[in-house]
Amino acid sequence: MLFYVIVILVILMDQLSKYLIRAFIDINETFTLWGIPLTHIENSGMAGGLFQGYAPLFGVLAVFFVIGVLYFRRTGEMNGALIDCSFGFLVGGAIGNGIDRLLFGQVTDFIIRSGGILNLADHAIEIGGLLLIIFGVVRWLKNKR
Template structure:
């Protein structure tokens, strides 16, 4: 449950939000919802708009990443809730962006960072949350080992 529920929720929220953005905003248009700035951007590359035109290649990488997570879960069966949660966020985010890359050849971004240095989507944020949770899991494991060795 700590893996599948977050993965599916991230995927659904990500895809639904992108459908709404594509249906309501032309590429380049901006709206504000309170203090949240939304700008419709289509990224045919990867993070920070690097490697434009290689979206489908990155889709393959994302699919392999998700398959790697599923393989790990099937063979290692992690019991740590934090690890399962992290993997759920990572898999859901990677799958959300992979769908865009396969179907459209690019990823729909719209959430403008407060610093103004980037435009992301829910999948990107879920991947960031997954990485933070993975690091926290690692810290918890190190602390637990140190306490156990005393």
């Protein structure tokens, strides 16, 4: 259940934030919200603006990623709250960006951070990846005992 709650919350927050940015902020316009600098850009590639124009391909890859995670979860090899959280953030982020890529042919980014401009789905994927690493380390330590 935790997995699905996180997936739904990530998708809703991501898509709502992107809708608001697209609706009220012009492309390349920069503004500050609660002290956080934001700039509206549209990225038809992947992280860092690499492979511009391939958004539909990355959208399809996101679908396969989600199917893979759902299949992997069914095997029951990895279970527990930590892995459910990890997979929830990863899948929610993949679906959030996948929706943009498949519907609009590009992803709306707006959160300025060193190394680029990201969105909430990107941050969810980072959180999911970090939790997956923590899960792997904890599992390794338990098996080592």
